[in-house]
Amino acid sequence: MRAAGRSGRTRLRDRVAASDPGLLRLTAGLRTVGAIALALAVLALLGSDVTHLVAGAMAAMVATFAIREKQPAAQAVTLALGLPVALASVALGAVLNARVVVGDVFFVVLIFCAVYARRFGDRGTALGLISFQIYFLSLFVGATVSALPEVWGAIAVAFGCSAVVRFAVVPATPAGVLQRLRQAFRARLAQLLSAQLELLDAGPDEIDKVLEDLRAGTARLHETALMIQSRLEEGTPDESVARLVQRRIADAEIAAERLGLLLLTARSAERADTLTLHLPGAPAPSMRRASAPDEATATLRRDLEALRALVLRPASEHTGTALAHVRNRLLGYRDEENLPPAAPVVQDVFRGIGETARAVLGLRTALDGPQDESDDSPATARSREELDAEDAAIDAGEEETPEEPTGLRRPTTRAAVQVAVGSSLAIAGGELLSTQRWYWAVLTCWIVFLNTASTGEILVKGYRRLLGTVFGVVAGIVLAGLVGQHTWTAFGLVLVFIFAMFYTAPLSYTLMSFFVTAMLGLLYTLLHTYSASVLLLRLEETALGAACGVVAAALVLPIHTDRRTNELLGTVLERLTEVTEEAVDQLSGGPAADLLDRARDLDQALGDLRAATQPLTHPVTPLRARRDTARYVVALLETCAYHARSLAATAELLPTHPSIAADPRLRGAVRRTVRNIDAIAAHLADEHADAAVETGPSIASLLEPGTDGTPRYGRITGRVLRHLERLDEAVMGLARPLGVPVAAPRR
Known part of the structure; x- marks a missing residue:
């Protein structure tokens, strides 16, 4: 019975581990809910009113989700720096709340600085996010100069509770996260x-x-x-591990x-x-006729x-x-x-x-x-x-630091300018809709720019936020009517929605937006400012903010989806060439190369491309042919990456595996494939380029024959050739959807 129970627990643990790798979503949800619940409990014991309870809950949420650094020591430093930033931000919000023009100008400047700070890494991103969200909090709760001491106290309690939950209640060390990812x-x-x-x-x-x-x-x-x-x-003690x-x-x-x-x-x-x-959706290959079960x-x-x-x-x-x-x-x-x-x-x-x-x-x-x-x-x-x-034989290699763009070509600078322009439009339009709730449009404009890099990505994110908001408005109206003035019941539902928001965020932005809007309906109820018209106004402001974000992305320093995907596709092809050439060179007897890092760079570049093509492959896109083409190209590149990884893994075995020997003939077999990849990359860079892919005989036939009495090629060489042939076929397959001409084979 004990063994059966242990087996059942193991199966359950494996299911949870597979559905939420590293328990990252569960940890984020528990930390946020725990910080909010602890802050509410402390503030309630201190006799705070509902407004300051709401302020403390929102500050605890911001202090928890804004920090993304992996090392606990770095998290502690950022959290300590975030408190004075939050106090200054809410003070400025209270002071400038009554000064419309000055306050709006400062808000735009704050938004620009908060986005620009992302260039300084996780800490800059966290401090920028805290400054913006806490300024928004001051507008949401209507903070005034006279009430600043109480609001400061609520924020300080919230940051303290966030620290307690992060480091004592729900701790997560890099080694622990890595161990759960392994599971x-x-x-x-x-x-x-x-x-x-x-x-x-x-x-x-x-x-x-x-x-x-x-x-x-x-x-x-x-x-x-x-x-x-x-x-x-x-998460590991040293680089060799x-x-x-x-x-x-x-x-x-x-x-x-x-x-x-x-x-x-x-x-x-x-x-x-x-x-x-x-x-x-690829069709299944024709299957063999089912036969009677045999011993094999x-x-x-x-x-x-x-x-x-x-x-x-x-x-x-x-x-x-x-x-x-x-x-x-x-x-x-x-x-x-x-x-x-x-x-x-x-x-x-x-x-x-x-x-x-x-x-x-x-x-x-x-x-x-x-x-x-x-x-x-x-x-x-x-x-x-x-x-x-x-x-x-595993030894650490040195990594090259890529040269970063400067000026307006730097992604953070460009995004900061775009968000500032979009927020200015959102402020102007939002105040025409409501002089009291205009900041919802600004918040939406800000959010649709987070983790996006092209106009298409912003459009898709804005659409998903609007869709989630529509359903969230309906849920907020229903729940506000059911909860009424039951304060702690409403706070309990808020905690449930916040957990659901963080748990579903990596899976569905629409679901996350739904839970956010439903939660806001409950918060408005607690602040005695709820009405159906308020939630409908929230919907209007959300639509306006999304539209302003799309307009700014399309007109101000735009990065169109086609340009973005072409740049990333060129990067993938470059990484593919590096992995393939260096792996085959090592298999041909050349010097050892850092193939593990090369393969990882290829995977990361392909992941970036896959994310960038989401606007093209979205189910509601009207351009069906374009969607199918994008899916086909990404699938072909994933196939290429698989064969390149396999070549790299085989090459890594060469120095130590007794049954694998270098075959100098392989170096010549890969030349046509590399030329074809270069031709596709040249066509992407300039569609008028005089470049074409080349067909020809099979890769195996390109090998120079061995000496008399020796086999044509061994088993390992045969496996390498199969990967090279599949890679060559996949690269040839890229020519048609990308519009690259095909040249006659060389003689």
């Missing part, structure tokens, strides 16, 4: 293996749904890998994705395209389940001869003599299981420390020796 990676890896197991048994009517689950699982695993990479520097974990995470991700592709090929009547795993299929199903168990089993339970026997059997598939009799495509799946088991072994060693080696088989011992040799 999330394991859970999502197990989910992907479950989807692959479903693919093995899926019938013709189920294959489309299983493929969607496979795509979603692959994308979620990659997302978690990027989250881990972004926190390795702060960070690079080791980064390497093992990358190995496991690549091995799992390759296993899914091998399974898809085994189930297909034709060679499965890697693009199928990356393009949403049963063994394959058993081993996939065993591999999933190896991934999920906690380190404390990773002992015992039975588990060691399973691990040894799976690792044995790396040797040809241990493969069961089956069709070649099915044997490839068993090889994939062996490589994935090796990646899981390396992942466990990197994350959980040395493992019990008493029951190792020769295949397992060989895998450990390879992993130990790789670990010893």
Whole structure:
């Protein structure tokens, strides 16, 4: 019974870890709600009235969510600096509240400075956000000079409560967050293996749904890998450990994705395209006719389940001869003599299981420390020796600091000018709608500019905020009528909505806007200023603020979506060239390069491009053909990135893996692919450029023949060639949607 209960708790923990990697959303929601609840309790004990309770609650929320630094010491410094900034901001708001023109001018200047401060990193961003939000708070509660001492006291209490909750009640160290992200990676890896197991048994009517689950699982695993990479520097004791974990995470991700592709090929009547795993809605390949279950299929199903168990089993339970026997059997598939009799495509799946088991072994060693080696088989011992040799060879490299743009080309400066202009329009229009509630338009204009970089992104964000506000207005009207004057019931619902707001923010901006507006309806009720007309005015001001933001983004130093996506696409192609060339050069016998960081740079560039194309791929966009093209291009680039990562991972094995030898012939095989990438990049930079992609024979045929009596190429060289061929095909596929001409093959 205890074992069953522990197993149930483990499954629940894995589900939670997979749904919220690192528990980042849960931590943000609990911290904010805890800080607000503690501030309300302290202020209530001090006898504060409802206005100051509201001020304290809002200040506690701002003091909690504004700080994004990862190290607790840095968070403490920023929080300490934020208090005097908040006190000064609310004082200026109270003084200038009655001076309309001066107050409006100062508000615009404050907005410009708050956005410009983002250039100074997380601390500048936090202090700018605190100054703006607290100034807004002074307008919301109608702070006056005579009431400043009470408001200052409420804000000081709020910041103190935020510190107590952040550092004592809900602490989160970088090492702890990284540990939870590792658990999330394991859970999502197990989910992907479950989807692959479903693919093995899926019938013709189920294959489309299983493929969607496979795509979603692959994308979620990659997302978690990027989250881990972004926190390795702060969460690990030294750089060598960070690079080791980064390497093992990358190995496991690549091995799992390759296993899914091998399974898809085994189930297909034709060679499965890697693009199928990356393009949403891509048609399923024609499947083989279902046959009676055979011994190989049963063994394959058993081993996939065993591999999933190896991934999920906690380190404390990773002992015992039975588990060691399973691990040894799976690792044995790396040797040809241990493969069961089956069709070649099915044997490839068993090889994939062996490589994935090796990646899981390396992942466990990197994350959980040395493992019990008493029951190792020769295949397992060989895998450990390879992993130990790789670990010893990992060395830190120096990173280049990219040159940053200056002046109005600097993103923070441009955004500050745009927000200042948009806020000026919002103030003018907002005061025409209401001399008392005009600041809602300014707040919306400010928010739609946060974390956006193009006109299209601002338009989509404004639309989502407006949609959430519409439904939030309806909910606010209903709840205000139900709650009435029940103060603490209203505050309880406010806490629920705030938690929901922070928990759903990374998932849906529309949902977050809904909870914000519903919460505001309750706050207006507490301040005895609620009416249906007030919430409708909130809707009007929101629409106006979003419109002002879009106008400012379109007319003042605009960055159009096409320009933004082309720039990012050029960056992705540049990173793709770097990874491919350096990996193939190392596989050809060249010097070792920092391929891990190169691959991470490629993933980050591709993530930026994926985010920038959201306005083009949004479901409500009227340009359907353009949306499909954008999705297709991103899917092709994800396919290219997968093959480039695989080449980099293989090249990293070269110095230590006894079965991998450099093949100088590979250097010539990649030249055409690199030329094609350069041609596409040149066409993006100048559509009139005289550049064209080149077709030709297969990559394998480009290899110069070996000496007499030697095989044409070995197994590892063959795997590299397969990745190069798929990469070459994907790059060729980019030519048509991007309008790059195709030249005749060279003779």
